[in-house]
Amino acid sequence: MKIEVKNDNLEQALRVLKKKLQKEGTFRILKLKSHFEKPSEKKKREKEENVKRFKKLRKLKARF
Incomplete structure (x- = not known):
């Protein structure tokens, strides 16, 4: 860069x-x-991120 x-x-x-x-x-x-993340916390965070991403994509598709 x-x-x-x-x-x-x-x-x-x-x-x-x-x-x-x-x-x-x-x-x-x-x-x-920066800190250790328990596997269960990691799964929960990733699931929440995926749901957020899915809702965002659905919102964008509904626009057009």
Whole structure:
């Protein structure tokens, strides 16, 4: 990943970097791996994520 710093504007370059990392899901992965998650909690979380994803897709399909 390459971020260009234009006109010595480091703050803007950091914002662009953070946005790219967030879009890739890097922060989410770091948060999940920062502590141990019991297998039952992992299954529950994944199931909730799948339900959320399914509802979102159904909502988008109903639009069109």
